[in-house]
Amino acid sequence: MTRSPAASSRARVAAGVRTATPWAVLGILLVVAFGLTLRFVIGGTIGPLGPDEWWHGTAAVSRGSAPSAIAIFFAEIGGGVGAAACAAIAAALLLALRRPRDAAAVATAMLFGVIASETLKAIVLRPRPWDQLYASHGSSFPSGHSLGAAALAISLILVVAAADEVPRAAVRWAWAAGIGWIVLMMWSRTALHVHWLTDTVAGAVLGACFAILARRFWFRRDITALRSPGPR
Secondary structure, three states: OOHHHHHHHHHHHHHHHHHHHHHHHHHHHHHHHHHHHHHHOOOOOOOOOOHHHHHHHHOOOOOHHHHHHHHHHHHHOOOOOHHHHHHHHHHHHHHOOOHHHHHHHHHHHHHHHHHHHHHHHHHHOOOOOOOOOOOOOOOOOOHHHHHHHHHHHHHHHHHHHEEEEEEEHHHHHHHHHHHHHHHHHHHHHHHHOOOOOOHHHHHHHHHHHHHHHHHHHHHHHHHHHHHOOOOO
Protein backbone atom coordinates (compact mmCIF):
# COMPACT_ATOMS: atom_id res chain seq x y z
CA MET A 1 0.00 0.00 0.00
CA THR A 2 1.41 3.43 -0.94
CA ARG A 3 1.89 5.92 1.85
CA SER A 4 0.29 9.30 1.63
CA PRO A 5 2.53 12.41 1.42
CA ALA A 6 1.45 13.25 4.99
CA ALA A 7 2.55 9.89 6.32
CA SER A 8 5.80 10.19 4.35
CA SER A 9 6.57 13.61 5.84
CA ARG A 10 5.85 12.50 9.39
CA ALA A 11 7.78 9.27 8.95
CA ARG A 12 10.73 11.08 7.41
CA VAL A 13 10.96 13.53 10.32
CA ALA A 14 10.43 10.78 12.90
CA ALA A 15 13.22 8.71 11.33
CA GLY A 16 15.51 11.73 11.26
CA VAL A 17 14.84 12.54 14.91
CA ARG A 18 15.44 8.93 15.91
CA THR A 19 18.77 8.94 14.08
CA ALA A 20 19.75 12.32 15.55
CA THR A 21 18.86 11.46 19.16
CA PRO A 22 22.18 9.87 20.19
CA TRP A 23 24.04 12.73 18.49
CA ALA A 24 21.93 15.23 20.44
CA VAL A 25 22.80 13.51 23.72
CA LEU A 26 26.47 13.49 22.71
CA GLY A 27 26.30 17.18 21.80
CA ILE A 28 24.94 18.11 25.23
CA LEU A 29 27.60 16.01 26.98
CA LEU A 30 30.39 17.61 24.92
CA VAL A 31 29.20 21.13 25.75
CA VAL A 32 28.96 20.27 29.43
CA ALA A 33 32.41 18.66 29.33
CA PHE A 34 33.88 21.73 27.63
CA GLY A 35 32.33 24.01 30.22
CA LEU A 36 33.62 21.90 33.11
CA THR A 37 37.06 21.86 31.48
CA LEU A 38 37.06 25.64 31.34
CA ARG A 39 36.12 25.88 35.00
CA PHE A 40 37.98 23.06 36.70
CA VAL A 41 40.77 21.78 34.41
CA ILE A 42 42.15 24.90 32.77
CA GLY A 43 41.36 26.61 36.04
CA GLY A 44 40.38 29.99 37.35
CA THR A 45 38.31 32.53 35.47
CA ILE A 46 38.74 31.61 31.83
CA GLY A 47 38.80 34.35 29.24
CA PRO A 48 39.20 33.95 25.50
CA LEU A 49 40.79 31.00 23.76
CA GLY A 50 42.66 31.38 20.46
CA PRO A 51 39.61 31.30 18.15
CA ASP A 52 37.76 33.62 20.55
CA GLU A 53 40.45 36.28 20.35
CA TRP A 54 40.60 36.12 16.55
CA TRP A 55 36.82 36.38 16.11
CA HIS A 56 36.54 39.07 18.78
CA GLY A 57 38.45 41.47 16.55
CA THR A 58 36.98 40.24 13.26
CA ALA A 59 33.31 40.54 14.23
CA ALA A 60 33.53 43.91 15.97
CA VAL A 61 31.07 46.67 14.94
CA SER A 62 31.24 50.42 15.43
CA ARG A 63 28.79 52.17 17.73
CA GLY A 64 26.01 53.87 15.80
CA SER A 65 26.65 51.93 12.57
CA ALA A 66 24.04 49.94 10.63
CA PRO A 67 25.63 46.58 11.61
CA SER A 68 25.53 47.71 15.24
CA ALA A 69 21.81 48.51 14.96
CA ILE A 70 21.15 45.08 13.46
CA ALA A 71 23.14 43.39 16.20
CA ILE A 72 21.21 45.30 18.87
CA PHE A 73 17.91 44.29 17.25
CA PHE A 74 18.89 40.63 17.56
CA ALA A 75 20.06 41.22 21.12
CA GLU A 76 16.66 42.66 22.04
CA ILE A 77 14.50 40.08 20.30
CA GLY A 78 16.66 37.19 21.53
CA GLY A 79 16.73 38.30 25.17
CA GLY A 80 14.67 36.82 27.97
CA VAL A 81 11.45 38.70 27.23
CA GLY A 82 11.86 38.61 23.46
CA ALA A 83 12.68 34.89 23.33
CA ALA A 84 9.81 34.05 25.67
CA ALA A 85 7.40 36.10 23.56
CA CYS A 86 8.54 34.43 20.33
CA ALA A 87 8.17 30.97 21.88
CA ALA A 88 4.76 31.82 23.31
CA ILE A 89 3.52 33.14 19.95
CA ALA A 90 4.79 30.06 18.14
CA ALA A 91 3.17 27.73 20.68
CA ALA A 92 -0.12 29.65 20.56
CA LEU A 93 -0.21 29.48 16.76
CA LEU A 94 0.47 25.75 16.84
CA LEU A 95 -2.30 25.24 19.38
CA ALA A 96 -4.66 27.26 17.16
CA LEU A 97 -3.70 24.95 14.28
CA ARG A 98 -4.56 21.98 16.52
CA ARG A 99 -0.97 20.79 16.82
CA PRO A 100 -0.64 20.44 20.62
CA ARG A 101 2.33 18.08 20.50
CA ASP A 102 4.22 20.48 18.22
CA ALA A 103 3.45 23.32 20.64
CA ALA A 104 4.58 21.21 23.59
CA ALA A 105 7.84 20.28 21.83
CA VAL A 106 8.64 23.96 21.19
CA ALA A 107 7.88 24.92 24.80
CA THR A 108 9.84 21.98 26.20
CA ALA A 109 12.93 22.74 24.11
CA MET A 110 12.92 26.37 25.22
CA LEU A 111 12.27 25.57 28.90
CA PHE A 112 14.94 22.93 29.30
CA GLY A 113 17.34 25.01 27.24
CA VAL A 114 16.97 27.91 29.65
CA ILE A 115 17.44 25.62 32.65
CA ALA A 116 20.59 24.10 31.15
CA SER A 117 21.98 27.50 30.18
CA GLU A 118 21.49 29.06 33.59
CA THR A 119 22.88 25.99 35.34
CA LEU A 120 26.04 25.97 33.22
CA LYS A 121 26.51 29.72 33.66
CA ALA A 122 26.39 29.28 37.45
CA ILE A 123 28.94 26.44 37.32
CA VAL A 124 31.41 27.64 34.69
CA LEU A 125 31.49 31.33 35.74
CA ARG A 126 33.28 32.44 32.60
CA PRO A 127 33.72 36.24 32.46
CA ARG A 128 32.28 38.18 29.54
CA PRO A 129 34.48 40.27 27.24
CA TRP A 130 35.79 43.41 28.90
CA ASP A 131 34.81 45.82 26.09
CA GLN A 132 31.06 45.27 25.80
CA LEU A 133 29.11 47.39 23.33
CA TYR A 134 25.75 46.38 24.85
CA ALA A 135 24.85 46.05 28.50
CA SER A 136 24.84 42.41 29.55
CA HIS A 137 25.35 40.73 32.91
CA GLY A 138 26.10 37.33 34.35
CA SER A 139 28.44 34.59 33.18
CA SER A 140 29.42 34.20 29.56
CA PHE A 141 29.26 30.44 28.92
CA PRO A 142 27.06 29.42 27.18
CA SER A 143 25.23 32.08 25.18
CA GLY A 144 21.57 32.01 26.16
CA HIS A 145 20.58 34.06 23.09
CA SER A 146 22.22 31.55 20.75
CA LEU A 147 20.67 28.66 22.64
CA GLY A 148 17.17 30.14 22.45
CA ALA A 149 17.52 30.95 18.76
CA ALA A 150 18.63 27.41 17.94
CA ALA A 151 16.01 25.72 20.13
CA LEU A 152 13.18 27.73 18.59
CA ALA A 153 14.43 27.61 15.00
CA ILE A 154 15.15 23.87 14.91
CA SER A 155 11.87 23.08 16.69
CA LEU A 156 9.89 25.07 14.11
CA ILE A 157 11.83 23.60 11.20
CA LEU A 158 10.87 20.12 12.39
CA VAL A 159 7.23 21.23 12.59
CA VAL A 160 7.34 22.54 9.02
CA ALA A 161 9.14 19.46 7.73
CA ALA A 162 6.51 17.14 9.22
CA ALA A 163 3.52 19.07 7.86
CA ASP A 164 1.77 17.33 4.99
CA GLU A 165 0.61 20.57 3.35
CA VAL A 166 4.09 22.07 3.08
CA PRO A 167 6.01 21.34 -0.16
CA ARG A 168 9.60 20.14 -0.01
CA ALA A 169 10.87 23.41 -1.49
CA ALA A 170 9.32 25.33 1.40
CA VAL A 171 11.01 22.98 3.87
CA ARG A 172 14.37 23.79 2.29
CA TRP A 173 13.60 27.51 2.65
CA ALA A 174 12.66 26.92 6.28
CA TRP A 175 16.03 25.28 6.89
CA ALA A 176 17.83 28.18 5.22
CA ALA A 177 15.88 30.78 7.21
CA GLY A 178 16.32 28.91 10.50
CA ILE A 179 20.06 28.41 10.09
CA GLY A 180 20.39 32.05 9.02
CA TRP A 181 18.55 33.19 12.14
CA ILE A 182 20.84 31.15 14.39
CA VAL A 183 24.01 32.38 12.69
CA LEU A 184 22.89 36.01 12.87
CA MET A 185 22.08 35.64 16.56
CA MET A 186 25.52 34.16 17.19
CA TRP A 187 27.15 36.98 15.22
CA SER A 188 25.16 39.57 17.14
CA ARG A 189 26.41 38.33 20.51
CA THR A 190 30.04 38.38 19.41
CA ALA A 191 29.77 41.61 17.41
CA LEU A 192 28.49 43.41 20.49
CA HIS A 193 31.32 41.85 22.53
CA VAL A 194 29.03 40.30 25.11
CA HIS A 195 30.08 36.71 24.37
CA TRP A 196 33.07 34.82 23.08
CA LEU A 197 32.74 32.75 19.91
CA THR A 198 32.91 29.47 21.84
CA ASP A 199 30.04 30.67 24.06
CA THR A 200 27.78 31.11 21.04
CA VAL A 201 28.78 27.79 19.44
CA ALA A 202 28.05 25.99 22.71
CA GLY A 203 24.69 27.74 23.02
CA ALA A 204 23.66 26.90 19.46
CA VAL A 205 24.64 23.26 19.91
CA LEU A 206 22.67 23.00 23.14
CA GLY A 207 19.59 24.63 21.60
CA ALA A 208 19.58 22.32 18.59
CA CYS A 209 20.10 19.26 20.79
CA PHE A 210 17.23 20.17 23.12
CA ALA A 211 14.96 20.77 20.12
CA ILE A 212 15.69 17.25 18.87
CA LEU A 213 15.22 15.64 22.28
CA ALA A 214 11.98 17.52 22.93
CA ARG A 215 10.64 16.35 19.57
CA ARG A 216 11.73 12.81 20.39
CA PHE A 217 9.84 12.92 23.71
CA TRP A 218 6.55 14.31 22.43
CA PHE A 219 6.53 12.25 19.22
CA ARG A 220 7.87 9.00 20.66
CA ARG A 221 4.74 7.15 19.47
CA ASP A 222 5.58 8.04 15.86
CA ILE A 223 9.16 6.85 16.36
CA THR A 224 8.00 3.64 18.03
CA ALA A 225 5.66 3.02 15.10
CA LEU A 226 8.66 3.05 12.76
CA ARG A 227 10.01 -0.01 14.52
CA SER A 228 6.77 -1.95 14.32
CA PRO A 229 6.23 -4.10 11.24
CA GLY A 230 3.47 -2.73 9.04
CA PRO A 231 0.80 -4.74 7.24
CA ARG A 232 2.10 -6.87 4.41
